[in-house]
Amino acid sequence: MATTATRKSFGQVLLELGGKDENIVVLDADLSKSTMSKMFADKYPGRFFEMGISEANMIGVGSGLALAGKKPFICSFACFVTGRYDTIRISVAYSEAPVRIVGTHAGIGIGEDGNSQMGLEDLGLMRGLPHMTVIQPADDIETRQAVTWMAENDVPSYIRLTRQNVKDVNGPDYTFKIGKAVELVPGSDITIMATGGPVYHAVDAAGLLKKQGISAGVVNIHTIKPIDVEAINKYAKLTGHVITVEDHNTIGGLGSAVAEVLAESGAGKLNRHGLKDAFGESGTYQDLYKKYRLDAEGIVSVVKEIFDK
Amino acid sequence: MAQCYDIEYLRELARQSRIDVIKMLEAAKSGHPGGSLSEIEILVALYGHVMKHDNDNINMKDRDRFVLSKGHGIPGLYAVMANLDYWPREDLLSLRTVNSRFQGHPDRVRLPGLEASTGSLGQGLSIAIGYALASKLDNDAYRVYCVIGDGESQEGQIWEAALSAPKFKLDNLVCILDYNKGQIDGFVKDVMPLEPIADKWKAFGWHVIKVDGHDIDELIRAFEEAASIKGKPTFILADTVKGKGVSFMEGLIDWHGVAPNKEEAEQALKELGA
Numbered sequence A: 001m002a003t004t005a006t007r008k009s010f011g012q013v014l015l016e017l018g019g020k021d022e023n024i025v026v027l028d029a030d031l032s033k034s035t036m037s038k039m040f041a042d043k044y045p046g047r048f049f050e051m052g053i054s055e056a057n058m059i060g061v062g063s064g065l066a067l068a069g070k071k072p073f074i075c076s077f078a079c080f081v082t083g084r085y086d087t088i089r090i091s092v093a094y095s096e097a098p099v100r101i102v103g104t105h106a107g108i109g110i111g112e113d114g115n116s117q118m119g120l121e122d123l124g125l126m127r128g129l130p131h132m133t134v135i136q137p138a139d140d141i142e143t144r145q146a147v148t149w150m151a152e153n154d155v156p157s158y159i160r161l162t163r164q165n166v167k168d169v170n171g172p173d174y175t176f177k178i179g180k181a182v183e184l185v186p187g188s189d190i191t192i193m194a195t196g197g198p199v200y201h202a203v204d205a206a207g208l209l210k211k212q213g214i215s216a217g218v219v220n221i222h223t224i225k226p227i228d229v230e231a232i233n234k235y236a237k238l239t240g241h242v243i244t245v246e247d248h249n250t251i252g253g254l255g256s257a258v259a260e261v262l263a264e265s266g267a268g269k270l271n272r273h274g275l276k277d278a279f280g281e282s283g284t285y286q287d288l289y290k291k292y293r294l295d296a297e298g299i300v301s302v303v304k305e306i307f308d309k
Numbered sequence B: 001m002a003q004c005y006d007i008e009y010l011r012e013l014a015r016q017s018r019i020d021v022i023k024m025l026e027a028a029k030s031g032h033p034g035g036s037l038s039e040i041e042i043l044v045a046l047y048g049h050v051m052k053h054d055n056d057n058i059n060m061k062d063r064d065r066f067v068l069s070k071g072h073g074i075p076g077l078y079a080v081m082a083n084l085d086y087w088p089r090e091d092l093l094s095l096r097t098v099n100s101r102f103q104g105h106p107d108r109v110r111l112p113g114l115e116a117s118t119g120s121l122g123q124g125l126s127i128a129i130g131y132a133l134a135s136k137l138d139n140d141a142y143r144v145y146c147v148i149g150d151g152e153s154q155e156g157q158i159w160e161a162a163l164s165a166p167k168f169k170l171d172n173l174v175c176i177l178d179y180n181k182g183q184i185d186g187f188v189k190d191v192m193p194l195e196p197i198a199d200k201w202k203a204f205g206w207h208v209i210k211v212d213g214h215d216i217d218e219l220i221r222a223f224e225e226a227a228s229i230k231g232k233p234t235f236i237l238a239d240t241v242k243g244k245g246v247s248f249m250e251g252l253i254d255w256h257g258v259a260p261n262k263e264e265a266e267q268a269l270k271e272l273g274a
Ligand SMILES: Cc1ncc(C[n+]2csc(CCOP(=O)(O)OP(=O)(O)O)c2C)c(N)n1
Pocket: A029, A030, A031, A053, A080, B032, B034, B035, B036, B038, B070, B072, B073, B119, B120, B121, B122, B148, B149, B150, B151, B152, B153, B178, B180, B181, B182, B183, B184, B242, B256
C-alpha cells in the first residue's frame, strides 16, 4: 500500500490547482521546502510571495489578498501560523476573509525537532473560531480532494498536514465530502474515531484487536469543524463506547469535539487518547508514537485497558 | 578595566565545540549545522570569558543571563557548555532522542542551565528584556545577553523588543546578531532584505558595534565597550559565515538543517583537527 506525507500531497495538488485557477496565490514564511509550497513557487513565481519569517504579517497580507478576490493559501508549520491567533481571529475569521490556512508538521509525528516545532494545540485554536472550517486529512487521496475543496470554497479554512509518511486508508474511488465522517472498518464492541496521522495505525490496531476477540470499528473524522454530529451519535449508539485517537492535545482537538457531541446527546461513553495535556519532545517518529501509544500496538493497549476495567 | 584572558584557550574551546557539534549532529542524524557553527565564537567569548557564571552553581543568584533566541542553534551552546563542564560530553550524543535532556531546541525545564525555552523564532529578545528589567529592579545585579538570527530578525516581535529596550534604558542588555546571511528558503537579502541593519538599530536607540563574529578578541572588546555604555542597550552586529569551520558547509543554505552523514562527518572532523 502506498505511503506519502500529506504535506507532499498538498504540494502536488496545489501545483495542479494553480494551473487551473489563476486566482490562486500562495504565501510562505521561509518554510516552502518543508510545507512543499515550493512546487507552486517554482512553477508560478509571479503568484508566490515569500514573506520571510513573519507569520503574523503573512496572515494579514493573506487577508487583504482574499478580500480583494484572490484565493490565498498561506503556509507554515501548524504551530507557527496558528500561534498568531489574534491575527487569524480578527483579520481572517471575523473578517470572513477566505484565507486558506495550511499548517504542516502536525503533532509529535514530526519527530526530532521537538516540541517547539510541533503543532499540538492548533485544532483547538482553529475550532474555536466562528466561520472557520477545520480539516485534517488522513492520506494522499483525501488530502488532494480536501485541498481542492478549499480552493473551490470561498470561506476561511484551516488544514492540518503531516510531515511523516502515512499509509493510504482510502481506495482509489474515494470521494471526500466536507463534514462527513468515513467508516473505514465496521465494528460492534467499540468505535475508534481517529483523525490525521494516526488513522492508519487505528486501522492496523482494529486488525490486531480482532484477533484478540474485540470488534473495533474505525471511523475517520477528517472534518473537525463542522463536526459530523449525526455520525458520532450513530456510532456511539451502535457500539456504546467511543475512543478518539489523535496526534494532538486531548484538550481542544478531536477528543473535545466528540466529547461536546456526546455530552449533549448522551449517545455513548467516551475515552480520549492523544497527548494528555502534555507538550511534545524530541525523538524519532517511531519512538515517539511508541512512547505516546499512537502506533497500532499502543492503540491496542489503550483499547484493551478500557475493556479490562 | 579589561581583564586578561588566554586567547589560545578560547580558540581551542571554539575548535573543540565545533567538533562536538559535528559529532552530535551525526549521531542524531538531524539538526542545524549552519547556524550552530556560525555562532561558536560569540558563545565562546561570552561563556569562556565575558559572562559571570558558575557550572558548579547553575542557580547562582547574580549570574549573567544568556538567551539563545535562535533556538535551533542549540547544539553550539550544548557543546560550549559541555566543554565548560556543565555536563559530560558523552551525554551530548543523546541529542534529539526520546527522554534526552538535549532536546532539538532549548528546553529550560529539562536542562537546568539554560535560561529560556526557545525554538519558535522571534521570542528570545523579549525574554532577555524581562531579565534585564528584573536585574535593574535588583540594583543591576547581572547583565543579559541574547543571540538572534538574521532570518529571525524578520519577526515583528524582534522589532517590538528593539523598540522597548531603549525606552527602559537597558544598558545591562546586549543583543548579538549572528549575521550569517542565510536562512532556509535562501539568502536573507532575497527572502526579506534587512539592510541597512546597523542604521535600523541605531535609529531605534541602540548603541551599535560591528565586529568580525569569528574574531574572539574583537568580540570581547565589543562586550567590554557595551559594559561601559550608560543609558542604552547595545546591539552587536557580528559578521559571520554560516557553517563556519567546515569547508563544504561554509556559506551554503543547504546546510541549514541537514546533519552530516558518516563520511561527511569524518571529513568535517578531519578539517577541524579532531
Ligand atoms: C516562528 C518560527 N517560524 C519558523 C521557524 C522555522 N525555522 C527554523 S530555523 C529558520 C531559519 C532561521 O534563520 P536564521 O535566523 O538566519 O538562523 P541561522 O541562519 O543563524 O541558522 C526557520 C524559518 C521557526 N523555528 N520559528
